[in-house]
Amino acid sequence: MMLAADVTSPTFSWNLVADFQDMWSYAFMVNAFRAGLVVSVVCALVGWFMVLRRQTFAGHTLSVAAFPGASLAVLVGFSTSLGYFGFCVAAALVIGLLGRKGRADGAEESAVTGTVQAFALACGYLFISLYKGLLEGPTALLFGSFLGITTSQVTVLAVVGAAVLAVLAVIGRPLLFASVDPQVAAGRGVPVQALNMLFLVLLGAATAEASQITGTLLVFALMVIPAATANQLTARPGLSLLLSVALGLGACWAGLVAAYYQPYPLGFFVTGFAFAGYVLAHLVRRGREALERSRERGPLHVGPLSVGPGGAA
Amino acid sequence: MMSVLSQDFFQNALLAGTFIALACGLVGYFLVLRAQMFTGDALSHVAFTGAMAALAGGYDLRLGLFAATIGVGLLLGGLGRRGKPDDVVIGSVFAWILGLGAFFLTVYTTSRSGSGQGGAGTSVLFGSIFGLHGNQTTLAVAIAGAICVLILLIGRPLLFATLDEAVAAARGVPVRVLGLGFLVLVGACAAEATQAVGSLLLLGLLAAPAGAAIRLTDRPFRALALSAGLAVGEMWGGLLLSAALPKLPPSFTIMAAASAVYALTFLVRPRRAIAPDGGVNVKVP
Numbered sequence: 001m002m003l004a005a006d007v008t009s010p011t012f013s014w015n016l017v018a019d020f021q022d023m024w025s026y027a028f029m030v031n032a033f034r035a036g037l038v039v040s041v042v043c044a045l046v047g048w049f050m051v052l053r054r055q056t057f058a059g060h061t062l063s064v065a066a067f068p069g070a071s072l073a074v075l076v077g078f079s080t081s082l083g084y085f086g087f088c089v090a091a092a093l094v095i096g097l098l099g100r101k102g103r104a105d106g107a108e109e110s111a112v113t114g115t116v117q118a119f120a121l122a123c124g125y126l127f128i129s130l131y132k133g134l135l136e137g138p139t140a141l142l143f144g145s146f147l148g149i150t151t152s153q154v155t156v157l158a159v160v161g162a163a164v165l166a167v168l169a170v171i172g173r174p175l176l177f178a179s180v181d182p183q184v185a186a187g188r189g190v191p192v193q194a195l196n197m198l199f200l201v202l203l204g205a206a207t208a209e210a211s212q213i214t215g216t217l218l219v220f221a222l223m224v225i226p227a228a229t230a231n232q233l234t235a236r237p238g239l240s241l242l243l244s245v246a247l248g249l250g251a252c253w254a255g256l257v258a259a260y261y262q263p264y265p266l267g268f269f270v271t272g273f274a275f276a277g278y279v280l281a282h283l284v285r286r287g288r289e290a291l292e293r294s295r296e297r298g299p300l301h302v303g304p305l306s307v308g309p310g311g312a313a
Numbered sequence: 314m315m316s317v318l319s320q321d322f323f324q325n326a327l328l329a330g331t332f333i334a335l336a337c338g339l340v341g342y343f344l345v346l347r348a349q350m351f352t353g354d355a356l357s358h359v360a361f362t363g364a365m366a367a368l369a370g371g372y373d374l375r376l377g378l379f380a381a382t383i384g385v386g387l388l389l390g391g392l393g394r395r396g397k398p399d400d401v402v403i404g405s406v407f408a409w410i411l412g413l414g415a416f417f418l419t420v421y422t423t424s425r426s427g428s429g430q431g432g433a434g435t436s437v438l439f440g441s442i443f444g445l446h447g448n449q450t451t452l453a454v455a456i457a458g459a460i461c462v463l464i465l466l467i468g469r470p471l472l473f474a475t476l477d478e479a480v481a482a483a484r485g486v487p488v489r490v491l492g493l494g495f496l497v498l499v500g501a502c503a504a505e506a507t508q509a510v511g512s513l514l515l516l517g518l519l520a521a522p523a524g525a526a527i528r529l530t531d532r533p534f535r536a537l538a539l540s541a542g543l544a545v546g547e548m549w550g551g552l553l554l555s556a557a558l559p560k561l562p563p564s565f566t567i568m569a570a571a572s573a574v575y576a577l578t579f580l581v582r583p584r585r586a587i588a589p590d591g592g593v594n595v596k597v598p
Contacts, residue, residue: 111524118517271412
């Protein structure tokens with residue numbers, strides 16, 4: 001946003017080598033690309049499971065908890081990373097405890113989630129309005145800005161990201177099983193409830209990471225859209241996961257490049273590119289279906305999200 | 314404190330807030346009962362983008378609010394309630410819509426030579442109930458009043474269609490038209506409430522009083538009245554608290570009152586209204 005004024009309006013020359021050399025001569029750009037790499041990989045992987053488990057509303061509410069966390073950190077004066085992670089993981093624990101009572105699709109459950117979400121945002125607003133210092137406004141916290149990412153923040157992101165991925169790698173297989181068929185999984189002795197809790201904490205950590213890039217309101221762009229896009233294109237879990245990572249990384253880096261040259265918020269570009277990919281994948285799937293139907297090969301069509309247990313085995 | 318209460322801005326806020334809370338309480342009850350809270354969440358995002366688009370284009374902010382929320386409400390209703398898979402679609406689309414809102418916000422703030430206009434985005438996101446003028450208040454009261462009257466008119470058949478869709482359809486209740494009309498009302502209510510508590514917080518005003526009412530009674534019409542009453546009470550409580558402690562913004566105090574009342578119902582209330590499966594048990598009248 002302030003870029004156009006700070007740097008003398010860089011222009012894209014289509015000479016990619018020179019462009020990237022130019023871009024990476026700024027430390028904040030290098031940090032932004034590094035942070036984008038960590039965040040989009042973690043988000044794509046965790047988000048893929050979130051989509052599979054139909055926990056989008058919970059994911060959204062967790063992402064909102066990042067806002068009061070960050071604004072309280074600014075108000076009180078401790079590290080914003082701590083604020084992001086502390087609030088998101090705490091919110092994950094709260095939702096995990098509430099979720100144990102009933103099913104996530106119950107009417108009461110959604111009222112609880114909605115109230116938690118609105119109250120978290122209201123607290124964030126309170127902290128922002130109590131803080132009357134040199135804050136560039138809540139806009140950067142809400143919609144993301146790559147100008148403020150420091151090297152130490154990138155280190156924190158990488159460490160937390162590695163931890164999240166390590167835990168996910170360990171619980172990946174039972175989690176997939178528990179997500180696809182909870183009852184059979186429970187019958188076979190998979191600790192479904194504990195996995196659910198652990199996954200919510202991972203989700204909280206991942207949303208906390210992504211919030212620092214896209215802002216708390218646009219976390220969905222890196223969590224949901226790559227996974228939803230990948231699921232449009234393939235029904236095989238492994239391939240879908242890889243595709244999801246590639247799409248997330250692509251949207252994030254393309255967004256960074258675009259936001260470097262244009263004076264609009266980073267979050268707008270990341271959501272825009274990710275959503276364009278989603279629409280394209282939707283069209284590709286539609287076309288493929290039409291082709292199959294015209295060949296009359298029977299009901300081969302696999303729905304956008306139907307990762308069957310056969311694929312998981 | 315007394316001097317604040319007699320000020321024009323406070324009386325405007327009280328009047329408009331009462332009617333907005335009434336509308337939110339009524340609409341929110343059905344929203345919770347129909348488990349369409351995620352749709353309400355989505356419409357709140359649309360409200361922000363609509364308002365920002367109108368401002369960037371140089372129109373009245375309210376025009377954008379109502380056009381966008383009612384339009385998308387109709388769209389969602391037209392696409393049909395296809396159950397859970399739509400969650401992912403809604404999530405993907407609304408991440409993008411919110412990103413678009415951020416874009417319009419920047420267009421707006423930079424096109425009006427920057428300084429001083431940055432507050433517009435914040436006031437749409439978090440509301441500015443103490444900033445209402447006389448004629449804005451009259452309009453807010455009229456629109457919120459109309460929403461209340463309409464929801465009461467369709468209340469009975471809507472309740473029937475919500476609790477048992479198949480039977481209602483068989484008895485000749487126009488289930489689909491009702492669902493569509495209801496989403497239009499949710500859209501109008503979201504647009505109206507955005508001016509009071511902001512697009513990000515209106516979800517709380519829709520969810521918290523209704524959630525509390527459902528915990529306190531399992532008789533539908535009593536719960537509907539209770540939801541509206543609680544919403545109005547929480548609005549008054551929030552406004553008074555904000556008047557007493559000017560450091561706290563009114564949107565925060567209203568949301569704090571609503572959340573506190575909801576949290577209290579978890580402590581006080583025996584678990585009568587909760588069915589064994591965690592769903593809501595409502596007696597059919």
